Amino acid sequence: xxxxxxxxxxxLILFAVVIQTTLFGRIEAITPDLVMxxxxxxxxxxxxxxxxxxxxxxxxxIIDLIGTSLLGLRGIVxxxxxxxxxxxxxxxxxxxxxxxxxxxxxxxVGVLAILFIGTLxxxxxxxxSGTQWEVLLVPLSNTVxxxxxxxxxxxxxxxxxPSLGFV
Amino acid sequence: xxxxxRRDRALPTFVTLLVIGLxxxxxxxxxEGGGVVGSLRSGTQTLLAPVQKAAxxxxxxxxxxxxxxxxxxxxxxxxxxxxxxxxxxxxxLVAVQDDLARLDVLEQLYSLDIGEASIGRTEANVIGxxxxxxxxxxxxxxxxxxxxxxxxxxDVNGYVVGRVKDASPATATVVPINVSRAGIAVLVGAQIGxxxxxPLTSDMRLDIREAREPILGGDRVVTSSASAAYPxxxxxxxxxxxxxxxxxxxxxxxxxxxxxxxxxxxVVLAWPPDPIATVTDEPEVSTSTAPGSSTTGAGDxxxxxxxxxx
Numbered sequence: 001x002x003x004x005x006x007x008x009x010x011x012l013i014l015f016a017v018v019i020q021t022t023l024f025g026r027i028e029a030i031t032p033d034l035v036m037x038x039x040x041x042x043x044x045x046x047x048x049x050x051x052x053x054x055x056x057x058x059x060x061x062i063i064d065l066i067g068t069s070l071l072g073l074r075g076i077v078x079x080x081x082x083x084x085x086x087x088x089x090x091x092x093x094x095x096x097x098x099x100x101x102x103x104x105x106x107x108x109v110g111v112l113a114i115l116f117i118g119t120l121x122x123x124x125x126x127x128x129s130g131t132q133w134e135v136l137l138v139p140l141s142n143t144v145x146x147x148x149x150x151x152x153x154x155x156x157x158x159x160x161x162p163s164l165g166f167v
Numbered sequence: 168x169x170x171x172x173r174r175d176r177a178l179p180t181f182v183t184l185l186v187i188g189l190x191x192x193x194x195x196x197x198x199e200g201g202g203v204v205g206s207l208r209s210g211t212q213t214l215l216a217p218v219q220k221a222a223x224x225x226x227x228x229x230x231x232x233x234x235x236x237x238x239x240x241x242x243x244x245x246x247x248x249x250x251x252x253x254x255x256x257x258x259x260l261v262a263v264q265d266d267l268a269r270l271d272v273l274e275q276l277y278s279l280d281i282g283e284a285s286i287g288r289t290e291a292n293v294i295g296x297x298x299x300x301x302x303x304x305x306x307x308x309x310x311x312x313x314x315x316x317x318x319x320x321x322d323v324n325g326y327v328v329g330r331v332k333d334a335s336p337a338t339a340t341v342v343p344i345n346v347s348r349a350g351i352a353v354l355v356g357a358q359i360g361x362x363x364x365x366p367l368t369s370d371m372r373l374d375i376r377e378a379r380e381p382i383l384g385g386d387r388v389v390t391s392s393a394s395a396a397y398p399x400x401x402x403x404x405x406x407x408x409x410x411x412x413x414x415x416x417x418x419x420x421x422x423x424x425x426x427x428x429x430x431x432x433x434v435v436l437a438w439p440p441d442p443i444a445t446v447t448d449e450p451e452v453s454t455s456t457a458p459g460s461s462t463t464g465a466g467d468x469x470x471x472x473x474x475x476x477x
Contacts (some may be wrong), residue, residue, distance in 0.1 A: 021297055025304070067303060068333070075191065121350070
């Protein structure tokens with residue numbers, strides 16, 4: 001990975017982790033999963049698919065390490081989501097709305113996978129009060145944020161020539 | 168690196184990462200959060216702590232503003248409820264002051280000198296939460312401030328919040344009682360029971376195995392001296408509805424006083440006073456002695472239901 005994309009990617013992941021754990025950790029009405037969203041949006045950039053999967057895995061591990069649930073849970077889930085994103089990105093690269101819906105759907109897959117795999121591994125901390133609402137609110141929030149920031153995100157990673165077809 | 172036109176190695180990478188993830192999860196389960204995994208957690212939290220603290224300082228006012236805007240509709244109603252609660256609390260305070268005066272008189276009469284149990288307290292700010300599905304939260308105090316895994320956490324009113332799960336030098340993560348896998352030995356009136364969390368609700372389940380008398384809605388549930396994890400007498404919540412014993416046992420729902428999502432400041436208690444006992448986190452019978460107090464615990468309710476894990 002060349003230096004500039006590496007710095008951009010590192011900065012974006014750190015930014016997503018910090019904003020998610022601080023600002024969005026406090027607001028109950030808006031609950032995006034920025035780190036999962038960034039794992040999805042990396043699929044829209046020119047980064048190699050296997051590197052996208054690696055980034056998603058590492059991002060998930062970071063959240064696992066600062067959280068209270070099992071190490072590797074989000075690593076696996078974000079990798080699954082990123083893999084689906086890599087396989088379906090050509091269908092999303094049409095416009096902001098489609099990208100938003102695509103990211104929202106993938107986020108829904110991600111949150112359901114977190115709950116399913118987490119429950120299989122006995123993660124009681126995932127099933128608190130309001131979890132049923134979060135299953136809807138997280139993908140919805142991610143949909144809106146993806147619509148707003150996807151082109152900027154891709155430009156930040158790709159540089160001058162973003163890989164998005166509609167930009 | 169920056170082209171989509173190359174051999175597809177996504178699938179092998181995907182499978183490899185899934186296998187690594189599953190191995191990590193298995194290691195974490197087997198090591199129960201300790202060992203290499205514990206060191207990794209501590210290291211990551213240490214690295215991220217300064218950035219998180221700085222970000223929390225900046226975003227807290229923004230978070231407060233957005234929270235206030237989203238709650239503005241319910242503020243009037245909440246104010247009225249709080250005013251009613253305040254009036255009731257003032258009435259109760261007057262009654263307590265009478266009792267205290269009588270207690271003073273009686274202590275003087277019998278020349279009693281009751282030593283106060285001194286438990287170290289560390290106030291900490293809640294600086295964040297990992298994500299929407301992780302009910303734990305991060306506080307800005309860590310091992311440098313005497314915060315250790317296993318220590319109980321209360322809010323500023325003295326109500327039980329949960330326990331510290333992991334601690335790095337600068338931060339620690341706390342698991343609230345209503346999602347913790349571990350139950351708590353509690354006291355309702357004169358009856359000892361166990362309080363366990365339930366999925367998808369913040370209400371907890373109270374089980375009293377040898378129930379002698381019914382319990383009433385509004386009865387206070389406090390930590391029992393049979394709990395090794397919490398000092399005795401800390402308020403946890405109140406019984407939601409009346410319940411009577413059936414075949415010698417009793418089950419009821421308890422609403423905790425604390426809403427963990429709304430917490431901004433918490434207090435970590437240095438309990439048990441012997442830190443070695445805290446770190447070893449033994450769920451079996453344990454004895455710890457505080458200055459002026461002695462507690463002999465049979466472990467928490469978890470010790471009978473399968474572990475102290477959080």
